[in-house]
Amino acid sequence: MKKLFICCLFMVVSQYGLLTAQVKFSGMTQSSIYTWENFDEAQLIDYYQHINARVSLESYRDLYVKTYFRFGRTGDPAEWNERVYNAYLNFLSPCRKWDARLGRQFVYSGVMNGTVDGIMLNMRPIKHLLVKLLAGMEAPVDRALELTPWSDGNVLGAFAGYKVVEAFNFAASYVQKTRSDDIYWQLAGASFSGNVFNNLYYQAQYEHNLKTSQYQAMRYRLNYFLAKWNIFAEYNSQRPRIYEDSFFQIFEQTAFNQIRSGVGYQAGNYNVGLHDVYTMYEKDESTNQIHATISSSYGMIGLL
Numbered sequence: 001m002k003k004l005f006i007c008c009l010f011m012v013v014s015q016y017g018l019l020t021a022q023v024k025f026s027g028m029t030q031s032s033i034y035t036w037e038n039f040d041e042a043q044l045i046d047y048y049q050h051i052n053a054r055v056s057l058e059s060y061r062d063l064y065v066k067t068y069f070r071f072g073r074t075g076d077p078a079e080w081n082e083r084v085y086n087a088y089l090n091f092l093s094p095c096r097k098w099d100a101r102l103g104r105q106f107v108y109s110g111v112m113n114g115t116v117d118g119i120m121l122n123m124r125p126i127k128h129l130l131v132k133l134l135a136g137m138e139a140p141v142d143r144a145l146e147l148t149p150w151s152d153g154n155v156l157g158a159f160a161g162y163k164v165v166e167a168f169n170f171a172a173s174y175v176q177k178t179r180s181d182d183i184y185w186q187l188a189g190a191s192f193s194g195n196v197f198n199n200l201y202y203q204a205q206y207e208h209n210l211k212t213s214q215y216q217a218m219r220y221r222l223n224y225f226l227a228k229w230n231i232f233a234e235y236n237s238q239r240p241r242i243y244e245d246s247f248f249q250i251f252e253q254t255a256f257n258q259i260r261s262g263v264g265y266q267a268g269n270y271n272v273g274l275h276d277v278y279t280m281y282e283k284d285e286s287t288n289q290i291h292a293t294i295s296s297s298y299g300m301i302g303l304l
Helices: 004-020
Strands: 021-036 043-057 060-074 079-092 098-109 114-124 129-138 154-164 168-179 183-198 200-208 212-225 229-238 256-267 270-281 286-297 297-302
Touching: 114 154, 229 297
Parallel strands: none
Antiparallel strands: 021 043, 043 060, 060 079, 079 098, 098 114, 114 129, 129 154, 154 168, 168 183, 183 200, 200 212, 212 229, 229 256, 256 270, 270 286, 286 297
16 A cells, blocks of 8 residues: 555664664654534544654664655545655755755745655755755645656756845745646746844845746835834735646636735733735735734734
8 A cells, every 4th residue: 555655664764773773753643533414314434643753863863754644534435545745754964065855845945835756955065055956746736645757747946045144145046847848837036135233124035937927926025123113014916826727727816916014012021013904906906904913922812
């Protein structure tokens, strides 16, 4: 069965550990049951088992296996099925100059984002410079424990981030997705951010769709901190990210521009905030929302 793959992966690491060092297991497990009965006395009982685990070697912590998956017995008639959200082998080089992650992983670096079955290589060739290279296949939409054929959906990407000083950080990234030798998704992006005078934070982000020769998204933000006050202003412009051949084309996707502004004040153990969100849609429609919040370490109460 496909679910045995993860068990086998753990067994390989464990057997290797028995020969070299003590194996360390950590994580959590959660079980849940969902049941209902309708007026015709038809019953349905679903069982779900979640496992979040990490396996490493006590004397070699630079190598570990990490996974989070769920299997369950659902439906009528009940059948076993699984969802694997991540399952990867992570290796950190002894010199700490590079590390590699192989398997199903969630990627979020610049324009690279999503779940990929592949390899991510992180390199630090010089001080303050981080380079990431990605190659793999798109994970199945239902996160089943199976691999998408390379020709049916492969992903290539790169990211470079450089932190010059606290006041200036720069990052650039690229991603492409190919199906049947046709590139159907191709983005490039760049971002700048930093702190000026210790109380002014700025962020500028731009993404360009190379297939349509139009911008995909942009964001500009300023935060000003003064004593107990926090004042911010932000502008967003976002085009739909749903692929034309996606199942989600059944939903209407609308591009929008958005202006966000607000102020917050720290009053003792409480933070009081007032935010305004004005959204302008592509079809000459607009909405305006005002958010009032009060929060503490115990939680937050808000009014929209």
